[in-house]
Amino acid sequence: MTDRPAYVLLEDGTWYAGTAPRSLPPTFGEVVFTTGLSGYQETFTDPSFLGQIVVMTAPMIGNYGTNRQDMESGRPQISGVVVRELSRQPSNWRSEQSLDGWLADSHVPLIENVDTRRLTRHIRERGAMRGVIAEGREPSPEITLQLMASPSMNGLDLATRASVTKPWDDGEANQGPLVVAYDYGMKRNIVRMLAASGCRVHVVPAGTAAAEVRGLNPDGLFLSNGPGDPAAVDYSFPIIKELTGAGIPTFGICLGHQLLGLAYGGRTVKLPYGHRGGNHPVKDLVTGRVLITSQNHGFAVDGKESGVPGADELEVTHLNLNDGTVEGVRHKRLPVFAVQYHPEASPGPHDAYPHFAEFLALIGASAPSNGPTP
Numbered sequence: 001m002t003d004r005p006a007y008v009l010l011e012d013g014t015w016y017a018g019t020a021p022r023s024l025p026p027t028f029g030e031v032v033f034t035t036g037l038s039g040y041q042e043t044f045t046d047p048s049f050l051g052q053i054v055v056m057t058a059p060m061i062g063n064y065g066t067n068r069q070d071m072e073s074g075r076p077q078i079s080g081v082v083v084r085e086l087s088r089q090p091s092n093w094r095s096e097q098s099l100d101g102w103l104a105d106s107h108v109p110l111i112e113n114v115d116t117r118r119l120t121r122h123i124r125e126r127g128a129m130r131g132v133i134a135e136g137r138e139p140s141p142e143i144t145l146q147l148m149a150s151p152s153m154n155g156l157d158l159a160t161r162a163s164v165t166k167p168w169d170d171g172e173a174n175q176g177p178l179v180v181a182y183d184y185g186m187k188r189n190i191v192r193m194l195a196a197s198g199c200r201v202h203v204v205p206a207g208t209a210a211a212e213v214r215g216l217n218p219d220g221l222f223l224s225n226g227p228g229d230p231a232a233v234d235y236s237f238p239i240i241k242e243l244t245g246a247g248i249p250t251f252g253i254c255l256g257h258q259l260l261g262l263a264y265g266g267r268t269v270k271l272p273y274g275h276r277g278g279n280h281p282v283k284d285l286v287t288g289r290v291l292i293t294s295q296n297h298g299f300a301v302d303g304k305e306s307g308v309p310g311a312d313e314l315e316v317t318h319l320n321l322n323d324g325t326v327e328g329v330r331h332k333r334l335p336v337f338a339v340q341y342h343p344e345a346s347p348g349p350h351d352a353y354p355h356f357a358e359f360l361a362l363i364g365a366s367a368p369s370n371g372p373t374p
Contacts, residue, residue: 006111008053008082009139011130011147014122017137018114021086021100024135026143027109028150029053029079031131032298033120035277038064039347040099044081044108045072047162047185048254048296050227051153053080053131057120057277062087065095066102072187072346076106077162077227080133082119086112109133127272128153128298153298154270158228159184159236159255163206170203171195177219177363180204184233184255185226189346194222197356207235210242220363221248223256223338230258230268230299237263244336249362251355252338254297260338261301261329266311271325274298275340278348281321282328282341290321293341294348300325300340335362 006020010031033055034043040061043049061083081103090098103110111133123129132139132147162185170191176198181191184206194201202216206226213221221243226233233255240263244250252260258268275295282291285305301308303326308314311329318328318339330337337359343352 004135005137006133006135007137007139008111008114008119009132009134009143009147010122012126015139016114016119018082018111020109020111020135022104024109024111024133026132026134026146027053027080028130028132028147030128030153030298031055031082031123032128032274032276033057033116033123034296035279036347039278041066041070041102042072042347043296044076044078044103046187046296047073047077048187048225048227050077050158050162050185051156052078052227053082053133054078055082055116055119055123056084057116059116060085060087062099063090064092065090065097066099067094067096069094072189076103076108078108080108081110082114082116082133083110083112084114084116086110123273128274154229155232156228157232159206159226159233162226164203165205167202167204169201171198171200173200176200177360178202178216179220179222179363180213180216180218181222182206182208182224182236182256184224184236184259186224187342187344187346189344190222190224190253193344193356197360199360206233208239210239213243214246218248219366220359221250223250223252223259225254225256225296225342227255229270230255230262233259244331244334247334247366249335249359249366250337251359251362253342253344254340257329257338257340258299258301260336261303261308261311261314261326264311264314264331266308266314267302268299269302270299271297275320278345280341282318283321285317285319291341291351292349293352294345295341297340301329302326335366
């Protein structure tokens, strides 16, 4: 325990008292919650959480520590962490460092002893909003003014910040189909799964020109997950439209799903509090099967089972059973599909793993008879 008072202040004026295990500079971001019981290290290193203060709904966090293997990027991406109880003595054979020690090394602030149940209920009722975590017994007028001047997630292009700055490769050289993956904030497990499926993966920055990608003569195209407002990543729309229109088999996940919808004339909407966690039910409209999925997003493609308004070339393939939002689309003529959830999980259930095989099947079906096969 610590006697260092701290708090979480939301932009609607609501605040929640807590304590800080170490010195805490005021830190701003969109306050969101995730329902995962475990997988906190993968969550905190997921670039899709860039610019967000994450509230963990599970009552104790950190009990199995952290390690170098469970990273979805090179460092924690979140702005801050809010928990009910922090485990200071992790117990797990894979543990290399405590959660707070690991966060401290990256200068990521953490607040504990917060009534996270009450805070989560407030976000569910009022929606995700800007917030600040800071030291002190109560918010000051100065902190409130700084919070109201901080940027909103609406209209914010974070994909450019989250993307790699230069291309890199994974998979066996000169073996298997070549997949060019646009990195808008991509999780490492996506690349691992593509490589494990037999693909050569060439990762490129978010703004890479379509002509450059076509010059690589790829067998497949991948559009990754990432943070921020998809409508602000408008430079990607003509690139995606050109490459998919050329008949390159394409698979998108999360932000990649949203960008595909926007590229073909749809629009995106900000959800009240988003979908974050590993227990979201999604219905496959073709088979009727229900998948339990891992999700992390605050925006969604606007549409319903009958279709996506403005995007007549796309059909809806999956729906969220909690709120009816669009969870999957595919092109009516081209070998192109995308899903809102995370088939690669990490953390989360594996129900949607077969989407990677679906992508490989599209690549195989589109390859020339003497070309590479998955």
